[in-house]
Amino acid sequence: MELILSVLQVVICIVLIFLILMHSGKDAGLSGAFGVGSGQGPLGGGSLVERNLNRWTVVFGVALAINTVILLKI
Secondary structure (H helix, E strand, O other), X not given: OHHHHHHHHHHHXXXXXXXXXXXXXXXXXXXXXXXXOOOOOOOOOHHHHHHHHHHHHHHHHHHHHHHHHHHHHO
């Protein structure tokens, strides 16, 4: 069980790092490559993409915190 949670922790960390890098400022870093910072882009309106990015970042952040607490209890 501990091995599964440890692997899950690594996966969550990698996804969370990617999501946070997507948040960097307008037209900077990875967010500029996907049009997240601007109002236009291949993914549609920037505001919808930004809101979904915020939601996914929060979800993975909470999952990381919960998984960390579970790993500490084991």
